[in-house]
Amino acid sequence: MTAPATSPTDRPRSDLRLRALVIATVVGLLAAVLLALPHRDDDSAIPTASNPVTPGVFTGLGFDQCLAPSQAKMSAWRRSSPFRAVGIYIAGYSRACRSQPSLTPTWIAAQLAAGWHLLPITLGPQASCQPRFPRYGTDYRISSSSANDYAAARSMGASEASKTVAVAKALGIVPGSTMFYDLEGFDYNNTGCRESALRFLSAWTVQIHNLGYRSGVYSSVGSGIKVLERQRLAPLPNIVLPDQLWLARYDGRANTSSTDYLSDAGWAGNRVKQYQGGHNETWGGVTINIDRNYLDLRTAPTAPAPPPAAAPAVAPAERHCGGVRVDLRTYVAVKKPTRHYTPPKRQVVALKCLLRERATFHGRVNNGFGGSLGRAIRSWRRAHGLRANAFWTRSMWMTLLASGNRPTLKPGAASRDVRDLQRALNAANNSAHLPASGILDSRTIAILNLWKVRVGLRPGSLVSRSAWRLLAAGRY
Structure with a gap:
């Protein structure tokens, strides 16, 4: 997350973050090697619907980092750091950390079981006037066309919500959890850019709700948060606001206040504030480049009611080659044996x-x-x-x-x-x-x-x- 400047205390984080990202990527690749080592051939580590709703009710410190830290790092910080919440990038074609070797259903279940409050983040299409995007050329900006009340932007927002929930479910993040959309800072005075971003976020929220989750938005207080607060105070028709806000305001204060942009009445008890940008912190002998956050989430989410029970379906039994097991947890590449390789x-x-x-x-x-x-x-x-x-x-x-x-x-x-x-x-x-x-x-x-x-x-x-x-x- 990088919020643009709106005041001396509201600056984007340094380009040095790129260097830290490269280091984190190398660490992630090492984690991927560890994950590829042999493991038990059962389902005991696979998460189920018993995972708790996240982030849930929590007041205190959290951090976010582009690459999901390895299990060893998370365990060390759980024992030694003051943090109990962590933001993780799970979706979005515009995110810098498209490859997440540590981010698996097992990792999600392990962090939730350890007491971490997870804040899932999507960084997809960005505001049409955001100068740093598209990041790759294969991602997109939000359409600024005003036709049919910004119908193109709304369609993009709904699509991102559907993709995000598909990923969240695959990771074991259960309905009732909050999905945060990362809308990087933009020029608030650009009308088409501002209004299309608002419709995008509204459609994101509507579809997130339709799919049984809660909607959150991360943005700079001087742009995305400002436009949402304006909508709250002077509502336009056909706009739905998110359930939770994540403010980017680098003032060094561990609270959720930013009264020059957002009154304390707005989203009270449903706020997160990123109050310090990218920097290294070391806990338990482990150093991670992070942003610091303070969470004030006091409104308990309501999980959707389970559907009525139905008679279980049964698939026809199978038998292969006189009893050979063809159902494997993973299917890996196989080649002729050599001195240094024996096929599984x-x-x-x-x-x-x-x-x-x-x-x-x-x-x-x-x-x-x-x-x-x-x-x-x-x-x-x-x-x-x-x-x-x-x-x-x-x-x-x-x-x-x-x-x-x-x-x-x-x-x-x-x-x-x-x-x-x-x-x-x-x-x-x-x-x-x-x-x-x-x-x-x-x-x-x-x-x-x-x-x-x-x-x-x-x-x-x-x-x-x-x-x-x-x-x-x-x-x-």
């Missing part, structure tokens, strides 16, 4: 079995990587327009698991096609860890939507033919 036995057995069922492998289904498996892989690769070698990739797992004539699947469907969908999603996302239950339940839909957002499909609960085609093409 369980992966080899599952691959042989599935290739035999697709009539391209005719050898023994065991854990050895021999010539018959190499020939089957080469044949598969040639049939799919790839260079003929004996290297089996994650994309090829997806193609193997999802190809064929597949039906459109609706929520609650129970079938062998759903099992193949769950297996293909596990191949597409090493952190998904979906059980191959054969039931298109809410957890499967959440992981499905996380994949859809990554490959450019509109989030939704249906598994359409276009989704099957991209899965079968190995897109992840």
Whole structure:
């Protein structure tokens, strides 16, 4: 988060933040290596709906940092630091930390269980007059077209909300939690820029509410917060305000006040204030570059009522190759053994079995990587327009698991096609860890939507033919 200057105490953070981000990225890559080490083959670490609503009710200190810190860092700061809340970037094509190796459902569950209050952040399209964006050229600014009461900006806001909730659900962040939109500071006096941003945020809030979550907005007090306060005091029609505000005001004061821009009556008990910009802090021997925040969240969120219980769906039982297990938590690349590499036995057995069922492998289904498996892989690769070698990739797992004539699947469907969908999603996302239950339940839909957002499909609960085609093409 970087708020533009509106006063000497309201400055954007230094470009030195970029250097700290590079360091944090290196640390994140090391964390990714640790995450790739072998782990137990069960579901005991997978979060469920028992995760608490976040950030919930809390008054005290918090921090935010672009890259989600590793578990070791979070544990050290939990023991030694004064912080009990942390902002995390979960979504948005404009965020600097698009890759988040530590940010998994297990990480979310672990922090919530340890007592951290999480503030999920999305940094997507920015105000049309924001000079630092687009950041990559593949992200967008908010449309400033005033046609049909800024209909284009509203559409963009609703779309960002849908994408965010899909990611939140996939991470195990439960309904009733607050999703914060990061709207970086802009020129408040630019009418088209200001009014389109307001409609964008309104549509964000409406859709976030429709999907069962609470809406929050982070912005500079001199721009985004100022326009929301103006709307509160002199309401325009068809504008919905967020539930919580996150003020950017670098005055060094650990409170949520900024009375020159926002009266104390607005959003009382529903405020966070970022009062110090990027700097290093060391706790428990661990240094992280952070922004400091003070939270005053005293209004308890209301979680949506659970739907009425229905008779559980049951998918047909499956048996593969006389009892071979083809349901794996992850599907990894496999190649011929060398002096320094032995292919994972369980992966080899599952691959042989599935290739035999697709009539391209005719050898023994065991854990050895021999010539018959190499020939089957080469044949598969040639049939799919790839260079003929004996290297089996994650994309090829997806193609193997999802190809064929597949039906459109609706929520609650129970079938062998759903099992193949769950297996293909596990191949597409090493952190998904979906059980191959054969039931298109809410957890499967959440992981499905996380994949859809990554490959450019509109989030939704249906598994359409276009989704099957991209899965079968190995897109992840």
